[in-house]
Amino acid sequence: MANTEQSVHRKRRIVNSLMTILTAACAVFATSILLFIISYIAIQGFSSLSFQFLTDTPKPVGEGGGIGNAIVGSAMMTALAVVLGLPVGIAAGVYLAEYGKNWFGNIVRFVADTLIGIPSIIIGIFIYTLVVMPMGRQSGLAGGLALAIIMLPIVARTTEEMIRLVPNSMREGALALGAPQWRVSWNIVLPAAASGIATGAMLAIARITGETAPLLFTALNSRFYNFFYDQPMSSLTVQIYNYATGPFEVEHAMAWAATLILVGLILVINIFVRFLTRKKF
Amino acid sequence: MAQTGAIGDKIFRTILLLAAASILLIVVAIFYMMVQNSLPTLERFGIGFLTGSEWRPAQEEFGALPFIYGTLVSSLIALVLAVPISLGIAIFLVEQAPIKIARPIAFMVELLAAIPSVVYGLWGIFVLAPFIRNHLGVFLQDYLGWLPFFQGRLTGIGMLTAGIILALMITPIITAVVRDVLEAVPTTQREAALALGATKWETTTIVLGNAASGIAGAVVLGLGRAIGETMAVTMVIGNSPQISASLFEPANTIASLLAANFAEATDRIYLSALIEIGLVLFLVTFVVNALAKLLIMSVGGNSSSSKHV
Amino acid sequence: MESKISISNLDFFYGKAQALFDITLEIPERQIVAFIGPSGCGKSTFLRTLNRMNDTIPIASVTGTVMIDGEDIYKAGTDVVALRRKVGMVFQKSNPFPKSIFDNVAYGIRINGIHTSKADLAARVQKALADAALWDEVKDRLTTSAFGLSGGQQQRLCIARALAVQPEVILMDEPASALDPIATQKIEELVVELKREYTIVIVTHNMQQAARVSDKTAFFMLGKLIEYNPTQKMFTNPDEKLTEDYITGRFG
Ligand SMILES: Nc1ncnc2c1ncn2[C@@H]1O[C@H](COP(=O)(O)OP(=O)(O)OP(=O)(O)O)[C@@H](O)[C@H]1O
Ligand SMILES: [Mg+2]
Numbered sequence: 029m030a031n032t033e034q035s036v037h038r039k040r041r042i043v044n045s046l047m048t049i050l051t052a053a054c055a056v057f058a059t060s061i062l063l064f065i066i067s068y069i070a071i072q073g074f075s076s077l078s079f080q081f082l083t084d085t086p087k088p089v090g091e092g093g094g095i096g097n098a099i100v101g102s103a104m105m106t107a108l109a110v111v112l113g114l115p116v117g118i119a120a121g122v123y124l125a126e127y128g129k130n131w132f133g134n135i136v137r138f139v140a141d142t143l144i145g146i147p148s149i150i151i152g153i154f155i156y157t158l159v160v161m162p163m164g165r166q167s168g169l170a171g172g173l174a175l176a177i178i179m180l181p182i183v184a185r186t187t188e189e190m191i192r193l194v195p196n197s198m199r200e201g202a203l204a205l206g207a208p209q210w211r212v213s214w215n216i217v218l219p220a221a222a223s224g225i226a227t228g229a230m231l232a233i234a235r236i237t238g239e240t241a242p243l244l245f246t247a248l249n250s251r252f253y254n255f256f257y258d259q260p261m262s263s264l265t266v267q268i269y270n271y272a273t274g275p276f277e278v279e280h281a282m283a284w285a286a287t288l289i290l291v292g293l294i295l296v297i298n299i300f301v302r303f304l305t306r307k308k309f
Numbered sequence: 310m311a312q313t314g315a316i317g318d319k320i321f322r323t324i325l326l327l328a329a330a331s332i333l334l335i336v337v338a339i340f341y342m343m344v345q346n347s348l349p350t351l352e353r354f355g356i357g358f359l360t361g362s363e364w365r366p367a368q369e370e371f372g373a374l375p376f377i378y379g380t381l382v383s384s385l386i387a388l389v390l391a392v393p394i395s396l397g398i399a400i401f402l403v404e405q406a407p408i409k410i411a412r413p414i415a416f417m418v419e420l421l422a423a424i425p426s427v428v429y430g431l432w433g434i435f436v437l438a439p440f441i442r443n444h445l446g447v448f449l450q451d452y453l454g455w456l457p458f459f460q461g462r463l464t465g466i467g468m469l470t471a472g473i474i475l476a477l478m479i480t481p482i483i484t485a486v487v488r489d490v491l492e493a494v495p496t497t498q499r500e501a502a503l504a505l506g507a508t509k510w511e512t513t514t515i516v517l518g519n520a521a522s523g524i525a526g527a528v529v530l531g532l533g534r535a536i537g538e539t540m541a542v543t544m545v546i547g548n549s550p551q552i553s554a555s556l557f558e559p560a561n562t563i564a565s566l567l568a569a570n571f572a573e574a575t576d577r578i579y580l581s582a583l584i585e586i587g588l589v590l591f592l593v594t595f596v597v598n599a600l601a602k603l604l605i606m607s608v609g610g611n612s613s614s615s616k617h618v
Numbered sequence: 619m620e621s622k623i624s625i626s627n628l629d630f631f632y633g634k635a636q637a638l639f640d641i642t643l644e645i646p647e648r649q650i651v652a653f654i655g656p657s658g659c660g661k662s663t664f665l666r667t668l669n670r671m672n673d674t675i676p677i678a679s680v681t682g683t684v685m686i687d688g689e690d691i692y693k694a695g696t697d698v699v700a701l702r703r704k705v706g707m708v709f710q711k712s713n714p715f716p717k718s719i720f721d722n723v724a725y726g727i728r729i730n731g732i733h734t735s736k737a738d739l740a741a742r743v744q745k746a747l748a749d750a751a752l753w754d755e756v757k758d759r760l761t762t763s764a765f766g767l768s769g770g771q772q773q774r775l776c777i778a779r780a781l782a783v784q785p786e787v788i789l790m791d792e793p794a795s796a797l798d799p800i801a802t803q804k805i806e807e808l809v810v811e812l813k814r815e816y817t818i819v820i821v822t823h824n825m826q827q828a829a830r831v832s833d834k835t836a837f838f839m840l841g842k843l844i845e846y847n848p849t850q851k852m853f854t855n856p857d858e859k860l861t862e863d864y865i866t867g868r869f870g
Contacts (some may be wrong), residue, residue, distance in 0.1 A: 031733050032731060032734075033730060033732060035731075036730065036731030037699075037700070037730075038730075040508050040510075040511070040699070040729065041508065041699075043508075043510055044508040044509055044510040044511075047513070048405055048509065048510070048512040049531070050397060051397040051400045051401035051404075051405055052401050052405065052406075053394075053397070054394045054395075054396075054397025054398045054401060054453040055398045055401045055402065055406070055414050055418075057394065057395070058394065058398055058414075058417070058418050058421065058480060058481075058484075059414055059417045061417065061421070061477060062417050062418070062420055063417075063423050064433055065424065065428075066618050068432065068436060069432075070430070072315060115328075116328045116331055117328075119324060119325050119327075119328030119329075120325070120328040120329040120331065120332055122325050123322075123325035123328060123329040124329060126325070127322060127325065127326070128329070132329075135333065136329045136330070136332055136333060138334050138602060139332055139333055140332050141598070141602050142336075142595055142598045142599050142602065143335065143336055145530065145533050145534065145594060145597075145598035145600075145601070146339075146537065146591060146594050146595060146598070147536075147537025147539060147564055147590060147591075147594055148537075148539070149537070149539045149564050149567050149568055149587070149590075150339065150343075150537070150587055150590060150591045150594075151339070152567075152571075153343065153567065153571070153583075153584060153587045154338070154339045154342055154343065156571070157343070157346045157584070158338070158342055158343070161346075162476070170597065174590060177335055180331070180332060180335070181332055181447055183414070184328075184329070184332060201374070207314075208314030208317050208318050209313070209314075209318050209321075210314075210317045210318045210321030210322070211317070212322075213321065214321070234315070234423060235423075237425075238363075238423075238424075238425025238426070238427070239425070240425065240426060240427040240430070240539075240540045241426070241539040241540055241564070241568055244568055244571065244572060245571045245572040248572065253426050261567070265425060265427050265540075268427050268428070268431060269430070269540065269544070270542060272430065272431045272434060272435075273434075280435065283431055284431070287431055290422060290428065291425070291428055294423055294424070294425065295420065295423070298419075298420060298423050302416060315726060332762070357823060371820070407676060408676070496674075497709060497713040498713060498715065500671060500674070500707075500709060501630065501709065501713040501714075501776070501779075502715075502725075503671065503674065503702060504671065504702055504707035504709075504780070504784060505670065505703065505706070505726035505729070505779065505780065505783055506699050506700065506701075506702045506703030506704075506726065506730060507699070507723060507726075507729055508699050508835070509728075515715055518715065518716055518717070519715075519716055545735050582746070585760070
């Protein structure tokens with residue numbers, strides 16, 4: 029090897045090691061940020077968490093208060109979103125997987141992916157013009173609808189992907205027995221993909237539970253327990269936002285405690301899903 | 310028997326078709342409702358709406374430029390910070406790390422994307438903003454203070470803080486897509502480079518060359534998310550409709566303007582102005598996301614954005 | 619005749635599955651050695667042990683020795699990058715980089731810093747392309763994408779790319795299996811031509827090809843080396859019954 033080549037060779041080896049270290053550092057950085065955020069939430073949150081906090085409604089500063097109504101509101105709106113968004117999303121996903129290999133399917137797929145990327149606050153505005161303005165007030169219904177729209181394309185696309193994983197031989201086996209296409213889809217393909225769809229749905233639920241922007245002016249907020257969908261409704265996320273941007277330290281402490289609940293729930297869902305899918309694949 | 314099957318097929322298929330069509334319908338309806346409800350300002354201000362730099366709702370003066378500026382600059386800061394880090398992580402996960410290490414790290418990076426925006430905002434207010442006020446900002450002013458970007462009052466709340474938070478939020482998204490496109494690069498490309506005596510890093514550059522348009526797609530997707538990200542930005546950017554060279558100054562983005570003001574917009578023209586600026590955001594993110602999707606599809610990365618929500 | 623590569627008692631494992639059993643073999647300098655054998659018998663695996671390409675497979679492990687020019691390439695501290703430059707490889711499916719024709723060939727020269735000037739780089743690229751019998755076909759379109767070439771041309775481009783870094787050994791894994799007869803013939807002529815400067819190991823499924831181009835032939839089955847003899851003898855009067863059965867097409 030010539031002399032210049034030897035020096036080039038050395039330089040290459042140094043660059044190589046340097047880049048290995050650098051890329052590893054990026055990974056370490058990102059994971060440390062995650063661990064830092066989560067442990068910070070845990071430390072801050074636990075210190076002001078109590079049973080009363082979980083059941084109380086917000087009170088004037090200094091009188092305690094809690095997030096009981098926010099938890100109920102979040103649960104009610106998420107439930108509404110699931111009831112509306114999940115069946116439609118699954119049906120759309122089945123369409124895309126089973127009948128969607130045409131121009132229409134391609135457009136739906138494309139638009140669904142694009143809809144997923146549209147800021148959720150836009151969905152909030154849409155529901156505001158569609159539901160809040162005609163009704164004359166904000167409501168849990170409006171909030172739930174906004175969440176349903178956010179959920180719909182996500183569920184549709186994961187359902188499609190899960191159904192695609194069902195081997196063709198299963199379909200053909202049933203079709204060969206003379207079963208009509210729809211029975212095959214309904215009785216064979218969907219059950220086979222069910223657990224995959226379920227995990228996808230759980231991730232979608234985790235996602236909408238964390239949404240704030242689309243609820244700000246659709247569901248608004250409420251200081252009381254409210255079990256009616258036609259009334260403004262509180263949610264964990266909007267409550268966190270209000271506490272976080274409030275002027276008082278007690279509010280900030282409550283924001284952290286509420287965050288602990290919210291993030292805890294979302295992490296549990298994610299880790300659970302991870303655990304499920306890991307065993308299967 | 311065959312008859313009932315055929316009818317059943319038709320009904321089943323129609324139901325599914327309607328469900329699929331509802332997705333299209335929603336997007337069309339979003340567009341229609343937003344145009345309808347922003348007609349007052351659309352007609353009254355025309356293109357001047359986008360170029361005006363004064364935003365005074367009380368005087369019925371609506372110039373959207375400060376928000377467009379704030380959206381662009383904060384997203385740009387986010388990209389500048391997030392793209393190299395995301396590339397680094399993705400390269401580490403796909404090209405360098407043994408699978409046993411790569412798996413848990415990949416999962417942890419995915420978890421970063423699962424944390425809600427409002428939580429990043431909370432963390433931004435109470436952890437990041439003080440850090441910038443007391444450490445990072447001071448450091449930048451000491452060493453780069455001669456640059457116009459790093460002059461002015463240091464409150465910890467402002468453009469830079471928003472950009473950094475955004476960077477954290479889009480890093481997992483960009484990383485996930487880049488991982489997919491790197492994994493889609495055929496092994497034969499790596500082997501070709503290795504067989505010529507390329508080092509691991511040189512081989513990686515060949516892989517990156519193969520994945521270029523997919524990586525571009527990932528960056529554009531990240532841009533789309535940054536542009537539309539709402540709560541975290543609202544909580545740390547200071548919500549002030551000004552155009553300032555200083556990254557320490559408060560600013561505002563379209564999304565955070567909407568989040569902070571929509572609920573209290575009562576009169577028709579103010580509401581119309583907000584919806585119109587929302588329409589701008591809708592159209593921009595729609596185009597940006599569509600572009601990202603096309604770029605990612607072109608490399609055959611198996612990523613649909615549903616995997617990266 | 620000098621041995622360029624000598625392999626002794628080589629065992630190879632994918633995880634727990636043993637893919638090669640106790641292979642011992644000498645590869646003479648500036649000759650062509652062909653590896654034949656039924657699919658899955660370990661030809662590619664064996665070939666890839668010679669430039670340590672199997673290092674990229676996490677579960678792979680090797681015991682035994684592979685000496686090239688008297689140096690054990692598996693001993694600790696071996697510079698794999700330098701080894702692979704010395705032992706080039708051409709793959710079954712052509713795999714040009716998404717770059718221009720020129721940049722494909724120049725790639726190895728550039729990263730290794732072999733050239734002394736721009737003109738020298740261009741000259742080296744030209745020589746490599748000429749040696750790969752491709753120069754005349756591409757000299758007017760060097761800056762266009764390599765993907766614009768035909769399959770056979772792409773494969774010769776990959777050979778040129780391998781030649782450009784001046785290796786001493788070239789490993790070829792079924793280099794013509796994806797090509798039509800005319801393109802195959804070109805590659806074969808090229809291989810024979812290259813023997814003057816390089817030691818060549820070629821894996822092939824095509825008996826005639828092995829007979830036409832190689833000096834020696836190694837026959838593998840189920841991970842074992844069954845017979846290794848001059849090609850002439852192998853195809854006319856093999857020592858082993860198994861070899862004869864395989865060559866005459868009685869199985870596989
Ligand atoms: N990456 C791998 N991991 C695990 N096993 C492998 C791997 N690559 C090859 N094998 C196994 O090792 C054995 C030898 O494979 P190899 O590819 O070397 O055969 P071959 O002789 O080249 O076959 P062919 O003629 O079809 O190319 C086969 O049983 C194969 O399944
Ligand atoms: Mg092979």
